[in-house]
Amino acid sequence: MRVDVLAVGTELLLGQIPDTNSAWLGRELAAAGVDSHFHQAVGDNQPRIVLALRTALARSDGVIVCGGLGPTHDDITREAIAEVMNVPLVRDDSLVEGIRALFASRGRTMPESNARQGDVPVGAEVIPQTLGTAPGLVCPVGNKVVYALPGVPYEMYDMFTRAVLPDLRARMASAGGPSTIASRVLKTWGLSESGLSELLAPRVAALDASGGNPTIAFLASGVEGIKVRVTAKGDSHSRVAAMLDAEEKELRALAGDRVFGVDGDTMESVVGGMLEARGLTLATAESLTGGMVSSRLVGVPGASRWFRGSLVAYDSSVKYGLLGLEEGPVVTAEAAMSMAAAVKRLLGADVGLALTGVAGPDPQEGQPPGTVMVGLAMPAGAVPAGAMPAGAGFDQPIESVELTLPGDRERVRQYATISALDLLRRRLLGTQPGCTA
Amino acid sequence: MRVDVLAVGTELLLGQIPDTNSAWLGRELAAAGVDSHFHQAVGDNQPRIVLALRTALARSDGVIVCGGLGPTHDDITREAIAEVMNVPLVRDDSLVEGIRALFASRGRTMPESNARQGDVPVGAEVIPQTLGTAPGLVCPVGNKVVYALPGVPYEMYDMFTRAVLPDLRARMASAGGPSTIASRVLKTWGLSESGLSELLAPRVAALDASGGNPTIAFLASGVEGIKVRVTAKGDSHSRVAAMLDAEEKELRALAGDRVFGVDGDTMESVVGGMLEARGLTLATAESLTGGMVSSRLVGVPGASRWFRGSLVAYDSSVKYGLLGLEEGPVVTAEAAMSMAAAVKRLLGADVGLALTGVAGPDPQEGQPPGTVMVGLAMPAGAVPAGAMPAGAGFDQPIESVELTLPGDRERVRQYATISALDLLRRRLLGTQPGCTA
Numbered sequence: 001m002r003v004d005v006l007a008v009g010t011e012l013l014l015g016q017i018p019d020t021n022s023a024w025l026g027r028e029l030a031a032a033g034v035d036s037h038f039h040q041a042v043g044d045n046q047p048r049i050v051l052a053l054r055t056a057l058a059r060s061d062g063v064i065v066c067g068g069l070g071p072t073h074d075d076i077t078r079e080a081i082a083e084v085m086n087v088p089l090v091r092d093d094s095l096v097e098g099i100r101a102l103f104a105s106r107g108r109t110m111p112e113s114n115a116r117q118g119d120v121p122v123g124a125e126v127i128p129q130t131l132g133t134a135p136g137l138v139c140p141v142g143n144k145v146v147y148a149l150p151g152v153p154y155e156m157y158d159m160f161t162r163a164v165l166p167d168l169r170a171r172m173a174s175a176g177g178p179s180t181i182a183s184r185v186l187k188t189w190g191l192s193e194s195g196l197s198e199l200l201a202p203r204v205a206a207l208d209a210s211g212g213n214p215t216i217a218f219l220a221s222g223v224e225g226i227k228v229r230v231t232a233k234g235d236s237h238s239r240v241a242a243m244l245d246a247e248e249k250e251l252r253a254l255a256g257d258r259v260f261g262v263d264g265d266t267m268e269s270v271v272g273g274m275l276e277a278r279g280l281t282l283a284t285a286e287s288l289t290g291g292m293v294s295s296r297l298v299g300v301p302g303a304s305r306w307f308r309g310s311l312v313a314y315d316s317s318v319k320y321g322l323l324g325l326e327e328g329p330v331v332t333a334e335a336a337m338s339m340a341a342a343v344k345r346l347l348g349a350d351v352g353l354a355l356t357g358v359a360g361p362d363p364q365e366g367q368p369p370g371t372v373m374v375g376l377a378m379p380a381g382a383v384p385a386g387a388m389p390a391g392a393g394f395d396q397p398i399e400s401v402e403l404t405l406p407g408d409r410e411r412v413r414q415y416a417t418i419s420a421l422d423l424l425r426r427r428l429l430g431t432q433p434g435c436t437a
Numbered sequence: 438m439r440v441d442v443l444a445v446g447t448e449l450l451l452g453q454i455p456d457t458n459s460a461w462l463g464r465e466l467a468a469a470g471v472d473s474h475f476h477q478a479v480g481d482n483q484p485r486i487v488l489a490l491r492t493a494l495a496r497s498d499g500v501i502v503c504g505g506l507g508p509t510h511d512d513i514t515r516e517a518i519a520e521v522m523n524v525p526l527v528r529d530d531s532l533v534e535g536i537r538a539l540f541a542s543r544g545r546t547m548p549e550s551n552a553r554q555g556d557v558p559v560g561a562e563v564i565p566q567t568l569g570t571a572p573g574l575v576c577p578v579g580n581k582v583v584y585a586l587p588g589v590p591y592e593m594y595d596m597f598t599r600a601v602l603p604d605l606r607a608r609m610a611s612a613g614g615p616s617t618i619a620s621r622v623l624k625t626w627g628l629s630e631s632g633l634s635e636l637l638a639p640r641v642a643a644l645d646a647s648g649g650n651p652t653i654a655f656l657a658s659g660v661e662g663i664k665v666r667v668t669a670k671g672d673s674h675s676r677v678a679a680m681l682d683a684e685e686k687e688l689r690a691l692a693g694d695r696v697f698g699v700d701g702d703t704m705e706s707v708v709g710g711m712l713e714a715r716g717l718t719l720a721t722a723e724s725l726t727g728g729m730v731s732s733r734l735v736g737v738p739g740a741s742r743w744f745r746g747s748l749v750a751y752d753s754s755v756k757y758g759l760l761g762l763e764e765g766p767v768v769t770a771e772a773a774m775s776m777a778a779a780v781k782r783l784l785g786a787d788v789g790l791a792l793t794g795v796a797g798p799d800p801q802e803g804q805p806p807g808t809v810m811v812g813l814a815m816p817a818g819a820v821p822a823g824a825m826p827a828g829a830g831f832d833q834p835i836e837s838v839e840l841t842l843p844g845d846r847e848r849v850r851q852y853a854t855i856s857a858l859d860l861l862r863r864r865l866l867g868t869q870p871g872c873t874a
Contacts, residue, residue: 011656011666013473014620015463018455022478026452036450037485041459041476044654048474055492071631072655073641103629106843111631131844152659154848219453284749290735291728294749298727299847301798309755312721312731312747314740318784347755361738410736 001172002035004056008067008077009151010043021066021156027219028160031231033181034168044068049080057084057144061171064164067151069134071114081139081146082121089119095126099133127163131155138167145171181233184244186251187265188258189225189422193218196226200254214247223414224267225260257429260422267421268296274428275306275351280382282424283349284310285323285339287330288359288372292417308347313339319356322346330356331365333400336375341394344377352377355420359409370405372416374423438609439472441493445504445514446588447480458503458593465597470618470670471605481505486517494521494581498608501601504588506571508551518576518583519558526556532563536570564600568592575604582608618670621681623688624702625695626662626859630655633663637691651684660851661704662697694866697859704858705733711865712743712788717819719861720786721747722760722776724767725796725809729854745784750776756793759783767793768802770837773812778831781814789814792857796846809840809853811860 005022012019022039029036038059042052049068056063068077082089095118103110117134120126127136127149136159137148147164149156188196197204197218204216214232228251232243252259261270275282284293294310297303313319320327323342325335336354344352353376360369378397401423405415442459449456459476466473475496479489486505493500505514519526532555540547554571557563564573564586573596574585584601586593625633634641634655641653651669658664665688669680689696698707712719721730731747734740750756757764760779762772773791781789790813797806815834838860842852 009656010654012460013463013476014467014668015460015465016620016622016666017656018457018460020455023449023452023455026450028452030451037480037482038489039450039478043474045474051496052475059488070655070657072634074654107841108629111629111635113631113634114629152657154659217451217453286728288735289732290740291723291731291747291749292735294728294751295726295732295850298725298729298749298751298796299850301846303727304752308752310728310747310749310751312728312735312749314731314735314747315745315784318746321785322783346759347752348758359735409738413732413736 001062001168001175002037002060003029003168004060004063005029005036005039006049006052006056006063006065007039007041007151008044008049008065009041010045010074012041012067013043021151021153024153024157025064025066025160028165031181031183031229032165032168033172033233044074044076046076046080046083049077050083053080053084053146057141057146060144062145062147062168064147064149064160066149066156069117069136069148069150071111071117071133075116077148078116078119078121078137081124081137081148084146085121085123085139085141087122089121091115092118092120092126094118095120095135098129102133127159129155129159130162131158136163138163180235180237180240181231182237182240182244183229183231184248185219185263186228186230186248186255186259187225187261188228188255189260189267189418190258191226191255193226196228196255196258200228200251203250203254214243216247216251223411223418225418228255257426260425266296266300267418267425269300271421271425271428272297272300272303272306274425276302278382278428280350280379280428281306281308281348282351282353283308283343283347285343285352285354285375286310286312287314287319287339287356289355289413289417289420290314292413293353293355293420296417296421308349311343311346329365331358331367331371331373332356333373333375333402336373336400337377337394337398338375340375340377341396341398350379350382351424353420353424355416357403357412357416359412359416361409369409370403370407370412372403372405372412372419373400374403374416374420375400376423376427378427438499438605438612439474439497440466440605441497441500442466442473442476443486443489443493443500443502444476444478444588445481445486445502446478447482447511449478449504450480458588458590461590461594462501462503462597465602467618467620467668469602469605470609481511481513483513483517483520486514487520490517490521490583494578494583497581499582499584499605501584501586501597503586503593506554506573506585506587508548508554508570512553514585515553515556515558515574518561518574518585521583522558522560522576522578524559526558528552529555529557529563532557532572535566539570564596566592566596567599568595573600575600617672617674617677618668619674619677619681620666620668621685622656622700623665623667623685623692623696624662624698625665625692626697626704626855627695628663628692630657630663633665633692633695637665637688640687640691651680653684653688660848660855662855665692694863697862703733703737704855704862706737708858708862708865709734709737709740709743711862713739715819715865717787717816717865718743718745718785719788719790720745720780720784722780722789722791722812723747723749724751724756724776724793726792726850726854726857727751729850730790730792730857733854733858745786748780748783766802768795768804768808768810769793770810770812770839773810773837774814774831774835775812777812777814778833778835787816787819788861790857790861792853794840794849794853796849796853798846806846807840807842807844807849809842809849809856810837811840811853811857812837813860813864815864 357372
């Protein structure tokens with residue numbers, strides 16, 4: 001099965017927004033065992049969309065079109081597909097009523113232009129929306145197929161996963177392809193792509209030598225670390241799941257605790273799960289990250305069971321006042337530890353995590369951008385004696401770690417955030433689940 | 438002049454690296470007044486590269502190919518172009534000697550595989566390398582042209598600027614085309630894409646009727662609102678800039694204060710600039726957003742001039758304790774106003790902005806996910822008498838706004854964040870720059 005990808009939108013040709021959809025689809029199609037030999041981008045122009053669709057259908061079995069399903073005059077993917085199918089568009093009143101109801105649920109009246117989103121080429125199937133207004137379409141063209149999906153990434157991801165992937169799998173199964181392909185992603189933090197690749201090289205070589213099933217691919221994810229995707233093919237779900245389990249075990253034996261989670265896990269969901277399992281609550285004090293750590297933690301459903309809150313002490317006077325730091329330099333190990341201890345006490349938490357440092361673009365206190373101090377205060381009962389250095393002058397297990405981080409202001413703040421969470425994760429790994437403060 | 442872009446590399450199709458080259462070329466071509474209607478990506482496979490080149494040449498006047506000029510066996514762009522030109526490749530010994538000398542200058546011996554980089558299709562011109570080993574090529578195909586450039590971004594940027602752009606300009610001048618094209622993006626908040634489209638419809642119709650220069654396009658940006666892109670073509674930079682200025686004025690007259698910025702502006706950079714211009718400082722109190730508001734504000738360079746900090750009072754006990762709210766429901770207008778007033782006082786700021794609400798997935802205090810209260814406390818001197826409702830029992834200008842937001846936990850939090858910042862922006866718009874608390 002060969003499927004082209006076609007991204008629609010003049011903004012893509014002009015380079016005003018990056019085309020992340022095509023790359024995402026490329027990864028997903030590859031993971032599903034679907035060949036994708038050509039990607040195209042085209043502007044909001046009907047004859048050109050038609051030409052691009054015909055080009056794609058001439059060289060592949062299907063095409064996934066992203067974008068151009070909105071309500072405005074330049075959203076013409078529906079018209080272009082109908083022209084390629086050589087059928088008229090017919091308005092589906094039930095779709096329009098659904099869109100009208102969505103607007104009503106938000107206390108708004110549907111503009112009449114949105115009614116266009118109910119237009120369906122005769123013979124096409126609708127993929128219902130769950131997140132926005134534009135329905136998707138599955139459009140047969142002879143024995144080939146055009147899938148039309150919205151250009152908004154999260155709407156596209158949802159429809160691809162929910163409707164396109166099962167349809168592609170059914171087509172491949174009826175053509176006699178392998179019946180099951182599945183992937184698992186191991187998420188790592190603390191190594192470069194080449195460092196991780198060297199660590200796992202023996203396993204990659206062994207798989208290549210034994211026929212390449214499962215396969216392993218490395219995906220750099222910037223500030224979220226490096227992902228290792230394992231893809232296995234087999235004749236049943238249970239067989240494929242067993243292959244993935246076995247391979248995950250092999251890779252974890254090589255990578256150790258650098259693997260912080262799998263698939264949908266995030267650093268913050270893993271840390272939250274560990275805190276909850278140990279009956280501990282957390283508070284954070286943030287300076288350069290400005291609330292980024294606490295915002296990620298609050299993003300985890302159920303965070304109220306283990307997260308109490310954060311004090312964003314951005315201005316130094318807030319550090320001296322509410323947090324009670326001694327007046328003086330604030331980008332120091334002592335300041336980070338004092339912030340951690342103070343916020344733990346102030347918000348009544350078991351664990352205090354603090355960040356102070358220089359995000360840039362300018363130096364601060366003579367230190368260059370990227371200099372970050374992380375402070376961590378733990379409850380005495382949760383840390384084995386001697387496992388954690390007690391900071392001088394503090395009456396509890398407390399430590400600070402200095403980081404030197406690359407990049408601009410935004411990347412320094414993001415790296416600082418995940419690094420601080422990873423420090424807490426590693427410290428919690430050394431404690432027992434179920435222990436209490 | 439119409440020029441396609443063709444990116445070569447299997448890693449692009451697999452989504453393993455993002456195709457930043459095509460977006461960069463799209464911007465450069467647009468700025469140079471060259472139409473680029475189709476972009477393609479194709480893998481390292483000769484028949485498919487040939488097909489993609491022929492497809493591009495059939496629909497445009499030229500094509501810029503990036504990638505596949507390296508020394509390894511899967512670098513076959515040279516062979517594909519020679520096939521399309523229907524000529525043999527001939528090795529240029531002087532090119533090979535240049536590559537050998539480059540290796541020698543770095544103390545290394547040239548691997549013999551690099552000699553392939555001296556292969557040139559008969560009839561093509563060489564673009565000399567200045568930064569790496571792969572020469573570029575200018576290849577005539579009938580009265581059309583194929584430019585071959587390396588895939589390494591900085592090598593590609595250099596060759597495009599130094600050789601391709603002057604060649605394109607010469608071709609356009611000899612064809613008498615417009616010399617300049619430029620865009621400006623207006624950023625809006627508070628309307629759906631269709632609502633904004635209806636508001637601006639008279640202007641879109643007027644432009645269409647008068648020949649379509651400038652053009653207008655709508656770009657939905659999810660939680661960041663709707664962007665309106667204006668693109669103008671003309672025979673000089675100053676003429677195009679004047680057209681963009683005039684069109685921005687027309688659109689602002691229709692959209693009013695829903696336009697919060699242009700091009701690189703963000704909601705938080707605009708709010709920060711307004712606070713600074715008025716000599717005001719800000720503190721925030723956040724519950725469901727968990728620090729997302731303050732993190733965005735701290736992302737603005739120079740935020741320390743107007744941002745003091747935030748209290749993330751996620752657990753209710755922190756709201757009752759540090760913020761001094763009366764024990765009871767926390768998703769209320771009163772709670773939002775109390776939080777705003779308390780954080781303003783606690784962190785010594787002029788303005789207090791607070792958010793409390795239900796992010797989901799579960800209801801809270803009998804209210805459904807998406808219910809959000811925003812509280813805003815302003816300094817008395819900064820608000821014209823009567824312009825802002827004084828909350829009962831508060832001794833300062835204070836208000837609360839209830840929002841009903843769509844989406845999952847993450848989107849509710851993001852919508853709440855930008856909505857709260859927009860409320861502050863609108864309130865500041867009603868005050869005078871330069872006023873002090």
